Amino acid sequence: MTPETADITDTIWDAAAGFVDRHLHDTDFTTAAFDEWITRDPRHRIAYDTLMGVARDAALNDALAAFDSPPAVNIATVKATRRKVMTYGIMAAAAVAVAAFVLPPVVYDQITPLSVYETEAGQPREVRLSDGTALHINGASRVEARITPFRRHVRLSQGEAYFAVAKDADRPFTVALDGGDVRVLGTQFNLSYMPGGVELNVYEGKVRLKGSDRKFGLFTRGMRARLTDGAITPLPAFDPDGGDWRAGWIEPDNWSLERVAQEFTRRSGTPIRFENDALKDKRIIGRLRLDDPQSQLETLAVVHGFEVARENGQIIIR
Template sequence: MTTNKQKPPDDPHDAAAHWFTREHGGLMTPDERRMFEAWRQADVRHEQAYQEMMRVWSMAKATPDAVFENILDRRPGWTSVMASRRRVLGVGAGAACCAAAAAVLMGPERWLHAPEFSERYLTRRGERRRVDLPDGSMLTLNTDSVAQVRFYRSERHVRLEQGEVFFAVASALDRPFMVDAGLAAVTVTGTAFNVRRDPDHQVSVVVESGSVEVAGGRWWNRDVRRLTARQAVQVDRSAVASEVFPADVNVAMAWRQGKVVFDATSLEAIVAEINRYRTRPIQLQSASLRQLRVAGVFSTDDPDAFLDVLPSLAPVTVLRLPDGRTMITPR
């Protein structure tokens, strides 16, 4: 058997990086494992340095890819930054900066290795699409949605660029499933849940079964919410996560059956929702119509049916104009 006899660096932080790379890269031999454990026990500074390295790793895994991409764009000077800030790992803002630099150096796995599986899925406006993934998980994409899927040896990663996706995740305790939706990140091992990312950057998460962990906010100051079945959370455009609240799963996920459900909902909100499924948006002529309340169940596969029935539900007239626009006016 070949054994790596390379002596680790004398500096505790350099040595911690050496051992971390060996362990998390799957490179550590049995002899090295014994050396590693002896090193940790030999000096309290060794264990402290290794725990700092683990904290950096955790922070780096929670950092959106875009942060790493920006760092890579400025890569010529990053090694000196890493060296100069190494001493302040785990301390305030310095830790966050160093976490990003360390991630570029040794990474989350998605920066160290090519993915085992990579695919980008999208739907047109008004389209739904089901996708079966190689791990046994299933995605259902709602209208006008884009999702980038990348699977690595130790994690499964989906970036929801826009739109809405229902996730039925195959359980794998040692291979977490992570969804990056901009200002919110969702982590699970196996469950069923819905994530919606609106154009105004608001993100909503609804759990059908199992449990999820939602981290809302900016990457350097995540606010974590834990959800179980029939619970939801929203992260608004200012990156503030709401408290967990009960969810009507049947209403939230009716789109999977091609339906939208409204219960005394404002006409403004209804039009905004129906417009997600139309190539030409509906317009309200008057601000006075915005707060009219309407209830009903409508088809997302035939959004014009909503326009046909609306005059019987509210005092309005629907005008279909020659240029293709649709206008709702007071009656």
């Protein structure tokens, strides 16, 4: 599977910022190059209109003016009024890099577009973010990402994802979760929403998991933890080389049957329904193949004393 790139490249935003600044300040500006650029790709118009709106946003201009330390301007090359300096500063914040300015991270956060990656059950997906981070997103999952020159913010709001985070000591990588967050500089880990919370598995490097009570734990290769209602619980170690859902397998270690069913549905796309809720808490141990949930569940049924049927495209556990 070929990883996808971020939806809008940094190059487009750089070019858009340049055209906006020239439109606002260059009296000798000619439209030929702009007309060719703006019609070449629909994303060019989106970027240009977005940044022009930012440049004319009075509230954002006021916010920039309120900073105690205003952006540093190269006086030798930029001779402008206060208004021009401020407007060009906003454009620098919108673009990825304009060397004449050092602007506060909050400006980048406001104008950097949010990329959303959402999968249906049975349709895992690979994505490569603009910083080089690779995401392996399981089925029935949702990831939101905003990567700026200062910060790397991601939110996993449902499902499961494996993160291979590009190393960048100057830009910590944060994943927001229900009840807490994960923070790293460059490492590999898996996060999964399951019945009762979110589970963290660390494959490489070091991961800081913080709960809503601001308490945190540091976890390294082979370590696991669960985040439940904002509280962190360390779990028994696992084998990072043992394979996982990305290879089409899971190895339940005293998992609930409900969680096993959830993993089957994410990977295969087959809905699984419990007719008897008491069966959800059956504890499962073993190695299971994810692409054939019915046969795997039928094998478990013999051991654990339940029945499996298929009705109207669903697997029924009773």
